[in-house]
Amino acid sequence: MCRPNEAMRVKLSTLEQAPAPGKGAAVRSEDGRVLALFNVGGEYFACEDRCPHMDSPIHDGTIHRGIVTCLWHMWQFDIKSGACLLNERIKLAQFPTSVEDGAIYAELPDVRTGPES
Numbered sequence: 001m002c003r004p005n006e007a008m009r010v011k012l013s014t015l016e017q018a019p020a021p022g023k024g025a026a027v028r029s030e031d032g033r034v035l036a037l038f039n040v041g042g043e044y045f046a047c048e049d050r051c052p053h054m055d056s057p058i059h060d061g062t063i064h065r066g067i068v069t070c071l072w073h074m075w076q077f078d079i080k081s082g083a084c085l086l087n088e089r090i091k092l093a094q095f096p097t098s099v100e101d102g103a104i105y106a107e108l109p110d111v112r113t114g115p116e117s
């Protein structure tokens with residue numbers, strides 16, 4: 001049975017194709033969703049690729065010491081926590097990641113729909 005609120009583990013990238021430390025990239029998950037993937041000191045963090053302000057692609061932001069700055073209006077976010085530095089009530093929508101067998105995975109909301117299987 002499909003449960004839309006459950007998480008599903010989805011491959012985001014191979015380690016070879018992942019962003020280098022201090023970089024971000026847009027990645028398409030194996031089920032077709034586009035996310036931002038950041039590398040902070042060798043740890044990977046995934047979030048929606050939309051700035052909460054006006055939906056710019058946050059992977060394009062500049063990164064310094066684990067903080068990404070959106071290129072459109074310079075809002076800043078802590079990549080590890082997703083917290084906005086300007087307003088603690090605003091966060092990037094983040095997803096837990098893991099690395100296994102040379103690939104990066106994320107726990108994403110299960111959006112599959114359809115009849116029970």
Ligand code: FES
Nearest residue numbers: 051053054070073
């Ligand atoms: S769209 Fe990111 S700060 Fe405005």
